[in-house]
Amino acid sequence: MMRVMLFVATNLAVMLVLGLVSSIFGLNRSSGGLGGLLLFSAVIGMTGAMFSLLISKWMAKRSTGAQVIVEPRTEEQAWLLATVKRHADKAGIGMPEVAIYEGPELNAFATGWNRNQALVAVSTGLLRQMRRDEVEAVLGHEVSHVANGDMVTLSLLQGVLNTFVVFFSSIVASIVSSALRRNDDDGPGMLDSIVHTVIYMVLQVLFGMLASMVVMWFSRYREFRADAGGASLASRQSMVNALRRLGGDVNDHPLPEQFRAMGIAAGQVHGWQKLFMSHPPLAERIAALEAVR
Numbered sequence: 001m002m003r004v005m006l007f008v009a010t011n012l013a014v015m016l017v018l019g020l021v022s023s024i025f026g027l028n029r030s031s032g033g034l035g036g037l038l039l040f041s042a043v044i045g046m047t048g049a050m051f052s053l054l055i056s057k058w059m060a061k062r063s064t065g066a067q068v069i070v071e072p073r074t075e076e077q078a079w080l081l082a083t084v085k086r087h088a089d090k091a092g093i094g095m096p097e098v099a100i101y102e103g104p105e106l107n108a109f110a111t112g113w114n115r116n117q118a119l120v121a122v123s124t125g126l127l128r129q130m131r132r133d134e135v136e137a138v139l140g141h142e143v144s145h146v147a148n149g150d151m152v153t154l155s156l157l158q159g160v161l162n163t164f165v166v167f168f169s170s171i172v173a174s175i176v177s178s179a180l181r182r183n184d185d186d187g188p189g190m191l192d193s194i195v196h197t198v199i200y201m202v203l204q205v206l207f208g209m210l211a212s213m214v215v216m217w218f219s220r221y222r223e224f225r226a227d228a229g230g231a232s233l234a235s236r237q238s239m240v241n242a243l244r245r246l247g248g249d250v251n252d253h254p255l256p257e258q259f260r261a262m263g264i265a266a267g268q269v270h271g272w273q274k275l276f277m278s279h280p281p282l283a284e285r286i287a288a289l290e291a292v293r
Helices: 002-024 033-054 056-064 075-091 124-129 132-147 150-180 190-233 236-252 257-262 271-276 282-291
Strands: 097-101 108-111 119-123
Touching: 002 033, 002 150, 002 190, 033 056, 033 150, 056 097, 056 108, 056 119, 075 097, 075 132, 075 190, 097 124, 108 132, 119 124, 119 132, 124 132, 132 150, 132 190, 132 236, 150 190, 190 236, 190 271, 190 282, 236 282
Parallel strands: 097 119
Antiparallel strands: 108 119
């Protein structure tokens, strides 16, 4: 979904900036042994993940232009608020903010730094093209993400992975830059620092991509739980119907290219691209729901 893409992108940007600053000033090379380096890595890694989590709701609103419903102006907006409130009460969470954003695609997302201060947003395309029982199921799916604490769990997982990305990038960069040093007797100089920084940043990107695969695996896993939650809050058949409707919309109204792999219906991808999917194929999600008796 949109929230996963924004979270991962923001986290990567923060990590790269912090990594560049730490490398330029040599902070990652003067941490007092492996224990100190691991602690330093944890501070950098968790900072990137937690910062991304804290601004996730703001980023989602800004990137989509979602407008929060403060006072409902239409019957549809009143129904949206009432439905989310009913789901939230049943799930045992605080009432999320409810927003609508302009877009022809069938899409929805939920985000926020804790389960009692979340945001649930839907596209105008979803409201126009889905029946209300299907919209109700989609809203149940999103509320279930919030109730399950998925964004917090995702952030903790990302923080741990970030820690090891920084840790191993620092160690490998030091080994490689030392091996490339022409004259060991001269000690590290300006060129050595530049080489180390370049290697360190490249390794951060490479290791960061591997970490993203793990994050996306967890994201795919949690979609099955959210589908089950949506089926419980609405009905299983409504959730199945909503997923089928989403499958038909992938070709009619695809998400923009930069968002396509992260949408509620990820579309068809093949080969290695599957490793970076935030959502499982819709056919697998439908089959999982239909297997429950």
